[in-house]
Amino acid sequence: MSRIELNAVRKNFGTLSVINGVDLDIYDGGFTVFVGPSGCGKSTLLRLIAGLEDLTSGHILIDGRDVTELGPAQRELAMVFQSYALYPHMSVRNNIGFPLKMAKQSEAVIDAKVRKAAETLNLKDFLDRRPGQLSGGQRQRVAIGRAIVREPKAFLFDEPLSNLDAALRVQMRLEIMQLHKSLGATMVYVTHDQVEAMTMADRIVVLNQGRVEQVGSPLELYDRPKTLFVAGFIGSPKMNFISGALASKHGAATIGIRPEHVQIGDASGAIHATIRIAEHLGSDTFIHVDSADLGAMTVRATGNIEAAPGTALSLTLDPARIHRFDASGQAIF
Amino acid sequence: MTLVAWTIGILMFWPILWTFLTSFKTEQDAVLMSQLFSTGWTFENFGIVQERSDYLRFAMNSVIIAFGSTLLCLLFAIPAAWSMAFSPSKRTKDTLLWMLSTKMMPPVGALLPIYLIFKEYRLIDQHIPVLIIMFMLNLPLVVWMLFTYFKEIPVDILEAARMDGAGIWQELSRVLAPMALPGIASTFLLNVILAWNEAFWTLKLTDVHAAPLTVFIASYSSPEGLFWAKLSAASTMAIAPILILGWFSQTQLVRGLTFGAVK
Amino acid sequence: MATRHSQGLARLAVAPSVIILFLWMIVPLVMTIYFSFLRYNLLNPDIGGWAGFSNYYYFITDDSFPGAVLNTLLLVASVIAVSVIGGLGLALLMDQPFWGRGFVRLLVISPFFIMPTVSALVWKNLLMNPIYGLFAYLQELVGLTPLDWFAKVPLLSVAIIASWQWLPFAALIILTALQSLDEEQKDASAMDGARFFSYFRYIMLPHLARPITVVILIETIFLLNIFAEIYVTSVGGLAGNLTYLVYFQGLLNFDIGEASAGGLIAVVLANLVSIFLVRVIGRNLEI
C-alpha cells in the first residue's frame, strides 16, 4: 500500500518523445485507471513506474522515496501483463511461487502463501497444471496470483482483460475490484475500454499524446470534461459536437451535447432532423440522425421507440447539459 | 507417385547403403558388384580397422572437438543472442549481419597465417587449439540460430521475471534457458554435425594425436590392393553416429542453415 | 527492456562474441595481406623483403591459375544448377502425400550429413572405380566400356559428388518453403495439369524465389571453398580449384607470399557473393 508520485516525467525513444512531462499523484489505496487512445503512451507510463524503462528526465517517488534509479525488482511493485507473461515451463504452483522463490523465502512459507492465493483466486484445482493447459480466465488469475503473493506496494495492470471474451471480462472485472477492496492495495490499471475505466476507477487519468489531459473521478470526467478531447473520449456513444452559428450563440467555438441529453419531439420542434439509422440495444436505442442545421448527430432514446429510417423529427438540446469549448479546445465553465 | 519417390529416395541413399553393406563383406565379395548381399557375412573389417588405424582414438577426438567447440559456442552465444534478441540497439542488425559475413570468409584467406602460427607455437595436432578454431568458425551460426529461437519468446515473460525479483543470472537460467531449451538443443545438434564433418581445418591442423574422423578417413585415400570392405567399415564407423543425429535434427536444420531466412 | 542497467548488461553480453569474431576475421586477414606483399618462401629462408605486387602477378600468371578459376566456376555453377533444379523437383515430389513420406525424406536428406572425406572416398572407390566400381559394372551390363571417371573427367566426378551432397540441402529448404504455402491454395490447385502449371508459375515460383536465392548464395559460398573432395580423391592436379591452388602453393610449395596473394583473391571472390547473401538475409531480418 503506497503512494506513487510522478514529477515532470519524460520519456523519449530516440527522437520520438512519448511521455511529455507528466505530473501525477497516485494515492495510497486508490484504483487509478489510465485511459487514452492507442499509442498515447499508457503502457510506456506504466512501464516507467515499474522500472522496465528508464526515465529521460523527471522523478518517480514511492512512499516519498525516490526510486527513479532503482531496478524493477527493488521497487517492490507487481505487474500483470496483457499477455499474462506466465512461465510456460512451470506449473501454476511454481508460477505463483516464483517471486517468493526469488525473494529466498522458505519452502514452507512459499507453500502456504501459494495455497492462500490459490484459494482466493479459485485456482486450487489447477496448481499442478502448466499454463498451456488453462483457459484464458484461469491464466489471468494465475498472473494475478503471482502478483499478490509477494504483497507488493502497488499493482500495475496493463490491459489485463483485453484477451478475454466479453462475459469473462465482466466477471474478471468484478474479481479485480473485489481484490482491490479486500487487499486495500494501490492499483494502477491501463485500459482503453470505456466501461472498464468508468466502472473500476476511483480516479481516471486521461492521456493524450504523452500528456495528462485531465485527472478526476469518472463522474467528474463525464460531467465536467476540461477539454474537447476528454469530452469526446469519455462517454459512449460519443458526445455530439456542434460548431458554427449555434455554437456562437452560446458564446463558444464548439459546443458538445451527449446523446442522452438530446430530446426527441415531433416534427414541430426547433431543430429538424431525419433518421438515418437506428440501433436497438433493447434497453436503449441509438438513433443516428441527419440535421440540416447541425449535421450528423447521435441521440439516445428509450428501448421501445419506433424509429424507421427517413422519419422526420425534431431535437431539443437540454440547455443545462451543453458543454462549451473555446477555439483551442478548452472548456468554458 | 509412391514408387517414383521411393526409387529416388533409395537412389540417393544408395551410396550410403552400399557402403554399409560392403562393410560386412569379405574383401573378395566387396568387389563383386553382382553380389548385393555377401555370401560370407563378417564383422572382422571393423576389428581390422580399429587395430590398423585406432578408430576409437579418432572417434574420441571427433567427440572432443565437435562437442567441446559446440559447448564453447553456446557459452558465448547464449548471452550474445539473449542480448540481441531482447535488448536490441541500433547496431544489433548490423552486428548480426557482420557476424554472418565472417562465416563467409573463405578459409584459404586465413589458412597461411593460422598454419604458420600453429607451426611456430607448436599447436598443430593439439586438441585445444583445433577446438578453438572450430569454435570461432561456428560461433556466428550458433549466435544466429539462438537469436532466431529467442526472438520467438515474448519479452514480457523476461520482464515479468525481472518484476518478480529475478536477477540477470536467474532470468537466464530459470526462465530463458528452460523456455528456449528445444531451440538450444537443436542448435547444439546442428553445430555438432557441422563440426564433426568439418574437413578443411581438421585436415590441415591435425595429424595423429588430435585428429578427428575426417583425417582418419583421409588416411584411406591411397588405394592398396583389396581394401574396400575395410574402407567401407571405416566409413560406416565415421558417419553412423552423426547420420543418426542428423536424422533427429532435420526438421530444425533448415532454419539453422538459412539463418532464419526460411522457416 | 530498456533501462540503462539492462542495456549495459546487454552490450556486455555481446562483447565477447564480437571481440572474438573480430579478431578471428581481422588478424589472419591482415597477416595474409601482409604476407602477400612479401617474398616469403619457407624453402628459401634467405630470400626476403618486399615483393610489391609480384606475388599477385605470379599467382595470376601461373599456368594452373586459369584452369583453377575455370574449375572453380564450373564446379560452383554445375552443382548449383543440379541441386536447385533437382532440389525443386525433389521438393515438389516430396510435398505430395505418399506412403512412407517421412522415411523417404530421411533417405533423401542423408547425404548431407556424410562427412566430405567419406563421400569422396566412397564415390571414388565403390562407385566410380573403372574396374570394380558399381558404375563400371552397370556400364558393362549394357555393353559400354567402363569410364575411368577420375582420370578422364575429374572435374565432372567431383561435381557429381558435390551435387550428391548438396542436392538434399536444396531439396530440404525448398520443401520447407513449399510447406509454408497456404494449404487452401494448394487444395485449390490439386486440379488438372494446366491448372497445376499456372499455379506453379504464378503462385509457387514467386513464393520460392527467396528460398532459392538463399540456397544459391549459401551453396556458392560453400562450393567456392570446396576442398576435401578434391584433396582426398587426389585430383588436385587435374581439377583443382582456387582453394586447392592456394593450398598447393602454400603448404606444398611453401611459397607463403604467392599463396597469400591467391587467398586474398579468393576472399574478394567470396565477398562479392556474400554481399548479396547478407542483403537478402538482412532484408528479411526484423529486430
Ligand SMILES: Nc1ncnc2c1ncn2[C@@H]1O[C@H](COP(=O)(O)OP(=O)(O)OP(=O)(O)O)[C@@H](O)[C@H]1O
Ligand atoms: N521501445 C520502443 N521504442 C520506440 N518507440 C516505442 C517503444 N515503445 C513504445 N514506443 C512508441 O511509444 C508510443 C506509445 O506507446 P505505448 O505502448 O505506451 O502506447 P499505448 O498507449 O500503450 O497504446 P496501446 O493502447 O495501443 O497499448 C507509441 O507511438 C509507440 O510506437
Ligand SMILES: [Mg+2]
Ligand atoms: Mg499498451
